[in-house]
Amino acid sequence: MTRLWGIVLNWIAVGLAEDIPVGTVVPRRVDGLDLAIWRSGLGRFHAWDDRCPHRGMRLSHGFVRGEVLACVYHGWQYNLDGACDYIPAHPDLTPPKTICANTYVCETRNQALWVALGTVNGDVPDIGDRIPIRSLDISCGAPAIARYFDHPQDPLIVLRGKYDLAIALQPSTSRSCFAHVFAGAGQDKKIVSRYVEKLRDELEAA
Ligand code: FES
Known part of the structure; x- marks a missing residue:
């Protein structure tokens, strides 16, 4: 759990x-x-x-x-x-x-892979029709990342600024996590990938 x-x-x-x-x-x-x-x-x-x-x-x-x-x-x-x-x-x-x-x-939905560590309660989170971009290792705890994006209690962060992104957080330890990133269809994967690298650098600096 x-x-x-x-x-x-x-x-x-x-x-x-x-x-x-x-x-x-x-x-x-x-x-x-x-x-x-x-x-x-x-x-x-x-x-x-x-x-x-x-x-x-x-x-x-x-x-x-x-x-x-x-x-x-x-x-x-x-x-x-x-x-x-x-x-x-x-x-x-x-x-x-x-x-x-x-x-x-263990379930997949929209190319995202999800695990329930305890009793399954509720549906697998929906990232819509976004496509997978990449996973990044971030030297920052998941709660701090969620707060940074003003999603204080949410491991699935949806951003609709410069790019349409869904970021699913995988807390690895208290000080690190993986971010699995999905983007709206039609966005350039390489450009979005570089953008999320910049986001990672900002998060780690913050
Ligand atoms: S078969 Fe796994 S430790 Fe022996």
């Missing part, structure tokens, strides 16, 4: 769908919690604790094989429910159901 501004956040943005190709796994941090985000061979997204139930190796170091995620250390394989269904050293063994990765609800 993630709390910011004294409220529980239902959905946290963890990236752009296009940045996680089919068959890959990447690490993400949300409010100090390490996640492994992976995309199965059929293109489905999953968010799990980045910790193998066997001996704690990071699952984000593992590899995707079709619809399973395999740990890089001893090769234990976990199915879409997070349950271990194959142990290479004991190929004839049916692993106990208790061996299971900790999983979270």
